[in-house]
Amino acid sequence: MDVVIIGSGNVAHHLALALTKINQPALQIFARNERDLKAIAQAAAIPYSTFELKKADLYLICVSDRSIQAASEWITDPDALVAHTSGSMPMESLKGPYRKACFYPLQTFSKKKELDFKSIPIFLECEFNKDYEALTSLAKALSNSVESADYEKRKYIHLTAVFACNFVNHLYARAKEISDSQNLSFDYFRPLMEETLEKTRYLDPKQAQTGPAVRNDTRVLQLHEAILQTPQQRKLYQTLNESIEEMYRPKKD
Ligand SMILES: NC(=O)c1ccc[n+]([C@@H]2O[C@H](COP(=O)([O-])OP(=O)(O)OC[C@H]3O[C@@H](n4cnc5c(N)ncnc54)[C@H](OP(=O)(O)O)[C@@H]3O)[C@@H](O)[C@H]2O)c1
Structure with missing residues (x-):
């Protein structure tokens, strides 16, 4: 061909x-x-x-x-x-x-x-x-x-890919913005990033969630909001925490 x-x-x-x-x-x-x-x-x-x-x-x-x-x-x-x-x-x-x-x-x-x-x-x-x-x-x-x-299926494949790749990469970019601002080596975080992906092979991502939002740890959430440096970082932090809280909130009958 x-x-x-x-x-x-x-x-x-x-x-x-x-x-x-x-x-x-x-x-x-x-x-x-x-x-x-x-x-x-x-x-x-x-x-x-x-x-x-x-x-x-x-x-x-x-x-x-x-x-x-x-x-x-x-x-x-x-x-x-x-x-x-x-x-x-x-x-x-x-x-x-x-x-x-x-x-x-x-x-x-x-x-x-x-x-x-x-x-x-x-x-x-x-x-x-x-x-x-x-x-x-x-x-x-x-x-x-x-x-x-077909296109019907493909557009959902692409939408899933935007969440699984493009958004995740954007969060890496924001994470690096924060680590760079404090002169922290981004290499510290590589085992964490690799394990986050690796875990999805064994656990449904919903079951693998850790961190302050899923624990509803108000003290840590407030601390992080206080030290975030830009309005965009704060907006992203709040939006993602809201999404995590909504996913794990006990559903009313
Ligand atoms: N990147 C990915 O990860 C990925 C994955 C799967 C599918 N895709 C799809 O694959 C396609 C290409 O994506 P890509 O990432 O390779 O794009 P890209 O790296 O941004 O390159 C775009 C190409 O399109 C050309 N182009 C733009 N406007 C044009 C025009 N009016 N006339 C002629 N050529 C034009 C550019 O030429 P100039 O340099 O002359 O502007 C360049 O060669 C897209 O449909 C994308 O959705 C991308």
Whole structure:
């Protein structure tokens, strides 16, 4: 299957490297940002272009959600299969005369961090049943976990991912803001962060909760609020404590 990758961001970078790694290098990587494009093309040993899209069996559109439609209009080949990689966009955001699909890899991708694609769940949706076979075969060559998911399911997968990854990472960023402000090494907290994740393998996260809010420890809650340094940190602290208290409050019959 001849694959062209469109985009030069995080997902384009990792997909290009992963395809080369399984000996199915992309036919081309295509985008407007020549500097980024060149770096990916060199790393994955594939050709690149900023102006001429090669004919391919499959185009994987890896651009920002808001630009998927514009990028999809660059493809005019009615024989092509075209997939975007977004968790929160419907397949119908692709506009063109071709067969449409979605190829959503559930992971947080950053160019600076290497990843093993084999462990990344890939969720597929195809406009036509006949395309599942080829797309599944490509996805299975990349990953050990491949499933179909329509937009209805995919948007909840993405919403869960925002809580499980994006919000958690934001809390790490706020935690580091606090530790940096007191010249505390962030490394102190790594075993704690690792154990928090590890525990979810053995315990439902609801059962694993510790800390002052679940204990309803008013003294500690007031102490923390008094030493927080910014209104944003205080707002976040209060909102999360309210959420914890609500989850563990005994329910009235
Ligand atoms: N990052 C993740 O962890 C992740 C995970 C799963 C799925 N996804 C999905 O994968 C897709 C790509 O995400 P990403 O994180 O790789 O994005 P990204 O790193 O922010 O890169 C965005 C890419 O879109 C291009 N782009 C933006 N506007 C464009 C336009 N008008 N015309 C042409 N190209 C345009 C950018 O090119 P320029 O450099 O020229 O602006 C860049 O190549 C998104 O749909 C996202 O929802 C992301």
